[in-house]
Amino acid sequence: MSEVFAGIEAALSFGSLLANVTGVSLGILFGAMPGLTAAMGVALLIPLSFGMPPVEAFSMLLGMYAGAIYGGSITAILVGTPGTVAAAATLLEGPKLTAKGQSRKALEMATFASFFGGIFSAVALVTCAPLLATAAMSFGPAEYFALAVFALTVVATLSSGAMCKGLAAAFVGLFLSTVGIDPVSGDFRNTFEIAATCCAPRSSARSSASSRLREPAPRPSSPTAKPSGSRSIPKNSARGRWKAWPRRKAPTTA
Helix, strand or coil, X not given: CHHHXXXXXXXXXXXXXXXXXXXXXXXXXXXXXXXXXXXXXXXXXXXXXXXXXXXXXXXXXXXHHHHHHHHHHHHHHHCCCCCCHHHHHHHHCHHHHHHCCXXXXXXXXXXXXXXXXXXXXXXXXXXXXXXXXXXXXXXXHHHHHHHHHHHHHHHHHHCCCCHHHHHHHHHXXXXXXXXXXXXXXXXXXXXXXXXXXHHHHHHHHHHHHHHHHHCCCCCCCCCCCCXXXXXXXXXXXXXXXXCHHHHHHHHHHC
């Protein structure tokens, strides 16, 4: 535990906090712009952190990543386009609240959930990472085979009713896992296919956007919904969601 307290003391120094605030601010800007992901922001920030002390550099990089993950929910709520992949689930409720004039409420909920979820994930990482590392180092061929069978079993269970689509998605995922550098021979595998796969969605999105621009704008059938009541989170509503936040954050932390 002495190493943990020493790390907390180093992370709470003035330089580390300043670097963390800078990284979070830049990360929110990156995450709020669709197309600029958290990994891209960290990659662009790495050259700027070469001359910094290690603790401050890692504080800035972690702040960039965490801020970008949160910033993706801003455009998901206000525009209906997630800035990052992690904000895809925000599309289920965020745009609906914005249509009702309660965008501030949705943003406050996303902010509180991101803050408490990040704290919970950090505590879980500090406490569980050594145990998981010890268990992972003891894995052998039999354990990896059993894990692969378990993954396919989960796919078959979740795909009940649409087995063909589930298996097709699983096979596509297995194919994408073969892309890259072979860990044994060091050869490049299927690199051309993944480049074409990345370019295909962009071409489809470009054609879809151009076709929508050519269409005439439809007339609204009903007036825009007016804000109902308070636009921020009521105190009784916030207390009622305390029990739901840990339940929703547990799968993400795992």
